[in-house]
Amino acid sequence: MRSAFLTYFRLIAADIRSQLGYPVSFLLETAGAGLIISMYFISLALVFQRFDNIAGWTLGEVAFLYGLIEMGFGTMDMIFSGFDPQFFGQIVRRGGFDKILLRPQSLTLQVLGSSFVIRRLGRILQGVVIFLIALSMVEISWTPVKIIYLPVVFASLVCFFGGFFIIGSTITFWTVESIEVINILTYGGSEMMSYPMHIYQDWMRRFFTFIVPAIFLNYYPALYFLDKPALQELPYFAPFLSPIAGFGVLFFALRFWRFGIRHYQSTGT
Amino acid sequence: MSLLWEVAKLAMQRQLTYRAATLAGLLTNFFFGLLRAAVLVALFGTSQEVAGLTIQGAITYTGLTQAVIAYLSFFGWFEVMDSVYSGEIASALLKPMSYFSFWLGQDLGRALVNFTLRGLTIMGLYALVFDLTVPTHFSQWLALLATLILSWLVSFSWRFLVNLSAFWTPNARGIGRFAFGLTWVLSGFLMPLRFFPEWFIKLCNLTPFPSMINTVVEIYLGVLESHEVIQALLVQGLWVVILVVAAHLILRAGTHRLVIQGG
Numbered sequence: 001m002r003s004a005f006l007t008y009f010r011l012i013a014a015d016i017r018s019q020l021g022y023p024v025s026f027l028l029e030t031a032g033a034g035l036i037i038s039m040y041f042i043s044l045a046l047v048f049q050r051f052d053n054i055a056g057w058t059l060g061e062v063a064f065l066y067g068l069i070e071m072g073f074g075t076m077d078m079i080f081s082g083f084d085p086q087f088f089g090q091i092v093r094r095g096g097f098d099k100i101l102l103r104p105q106s107l108t109l110q111v112l113g114s115s116f117v118i119r120r121l122g123r124i125l126q127g128v129v130i131f132l133i134a135l136s137m138v139e140i141s142w143t144p145v146k147i148i149y150l151p152v153v154f155a156s157l158v159c160f161f162g163g164f165f166i167i168g169s170t171i172t173f174w175t176v177e178s179i180e181v182i183n184i185l186t187y188g189g190s191e192m193m194s195y196p197m198h199i200y201q202d203w204m205r206r207f208f209t210f211i212v213p214a215i216f217l218n219y220y221p222a223l224y225f226l227d228k229p230a231l232q233e234l235p236y237f238a239p240f241l242s243p244i245a246g247f248g249v250l251f252f253a254l255r256f257w258r259f260g261i262r263h264y265q266s267t268g269t
Numbered sequence: 270m271s272l273l274w275e276v277a278k279l280a281m282q283r284q285l286t287y288r289a290a291t292l293a294g295l296l297t298n299f300f301f302g303l304l305r306a307a308v309l310v311a312l313f314g315t316s317q318e319v320a321g322l323t324i325q326g327a328i329t330y331t332g333l334t335q336a337v338i339a340y341l342s343f344f345g346w347f348e349v350m351d352s353v354y355s356g357e358i359a360s361a362l363l364k365p366m367s368y369f370s371f372w373l374g375q376d377l378g379r380a381l382v383n384f385t386l387r388g389l390t391i392m393g394l395y396a397l398v399f400d401l402t403v404p405t406h407f408s409q410w411l412a413l414l415a416t417l418i419l420s421w422l423v424s425f426s427w428r429f430l431v432n433l434s435a436f437w438t439p440n441a442r443g444i445g446r447f448a449f450g451l452t453w454v455l456s457g458f459l460m461p462l463r464f465f466p467e468w469f470i471k472l473c474n475l476t477p478f479p480s481m482i483n484t485v486v487e488i489y490l491g492v493l494e495s496h497e498v499i500q501a502l503l504v505q506g507l508w509v510v511i512l513v514v515a516a517h518l519i520l521r522a523g524t525h526r527l528v529i530q531g532g
Contacts, residue, residue: 022440029443036450043459047312050319050464055311180293184300192304199311204303 156246280378
């Protein structure tokens with residue numbers, strides 16, 4: 001096990017070194033990626049001068065949600081780069097997965113180690129900035145429980161999104177082409193989770209509660225942190241289900257991944 | 270001209286083979302449209318009209334903007350860049366037509382297929398879910414046709430121009446991503462331009478970007494007076510001229526220093 005992790009860290013260290021080969025281009029891309037994604041938030045903030053709230057939430061409160069999701073998704077996108085369905089789909093298509101299967105190391109760690117896109121720091125950083133803006137705009141009454149629970153929600157978010165990357169990659173065993181529809185759950189999901197969920201239609205919210213448990217990772221915890229009232233009666237423990245939803249999705253995804261590996265047929269490339 | 274059309278036809282055939290990708294893109298654009306509509310509806314709250322835009326108009330706006338993403342390759346287009354790096358540009362430069370027209374033809378084919386299969390379909394799906402605004406007068410439809418063509422020309426020449434940076438740097442993708450990202454806000458794609466503060470709208474109007482999205486939206490929704498429509502179309506036309514001339518000048522400077530690597 002120790003040697004497996006050692007291999008993993010060697011792999012990503014090599015990948016990071018190669019990405020830093022062109023430092024100027026790296027810095028530009030990182031700053032650019034962060035800036036582009038903050039455009040969404042900038043445009044929302046500019047428009048907020050005309051509307052002073054969105055369904056009862058102030059800009060600062062939306063920024064809390066937005067920053068949290070961006071940090072979570074960005075971190076996941078960096079750690080799980082190897083499982084990015086677009087990247088992994090290409091490996092499967094070109095027969096690269098056969099090579100991985102031949103090596104006497106954990107498959108999951110090898111795939112995780114195959115890529116670690118540090119350019120994503122740009123996205124994480126803009127998430128941090130938005131989150132700090134939120135903290136300066138909203139008066140949060142911090143309690144010890146809230147301070148301990150915040151990193152838990154963050155870790156759960158990373159696992160949650162990571163689970164969808166793994167599921168998307170596993171599907172490419174059968175489809176070979178990376179299926180872009182999974183983007184609805186990953187990129188679409190993160191976009192949707194950046195806003196208070198009560199703005200969506202009932203069917204959408206139900207889907208993202210009972211089928212994809214996204215609501216437990218953004219909306220319910222945010223209600224708790226910001227002391228906002230829920231629109232309908234919620235059980236008192238609803239905000240605390242984040243780890244169950246987040247780690248649960250990752251657990252399910254890993255089971256599906258194992259199932260996929262057992263049924264993997266090479267493209268013969 | 271007929272050569273251009275031949276290139277476009279080939280590009281159309283190629284585009285038509287990406288059936289799964291088209292369907293996936295369609296669903297993704299539609300889903301994002303639903304999200305964006307929900308955000309705007311929530312922002313409107315109880316107000317019926319904001320900055321001259323009704324709630325129905327705002328919903329239609331999200332449909333329109335999602336519908337033109339594929340038509341204008343709005344999220345990014347790196348084909349010229351890639352052909353410079355792969356060396357394919359060498360054979361394209363030998364063709365008996367200008368390099369600009371060669372890509373214009375390709376993009377025309379791509380745009381026509383995406384306009385039909387993705388643009389019109391998204392508007393159709395939208396009409397099933399929402400009560401949309403539809404242009405009423407014949408003159409409005411005529412102006413819409415003109416503005417759609419012009420917006421594609423502005424968009425293409427901008428994308429072409431951005432891609433030309435590949436002549437000067439070995440990794441132009443970052444520049445490209447940044448340049449395309451800039452258009453998302455300044456064109457009125459993420460939010461209707463008229464919702465922004467006055468100073469920001471003025472800033473946007475100094476750039477060609479509103480001519481890609483905002484003009485199309487405002488003409489479709491019929492929020493402009495007839496003299497404003499003509500003015501908007503003229504501005505679009507002016508940007509086409511400026512960007513096409515710039516593209517030609519920079520292309521000439523670029524080909525002079527082009528070194529084809531490998532082969």
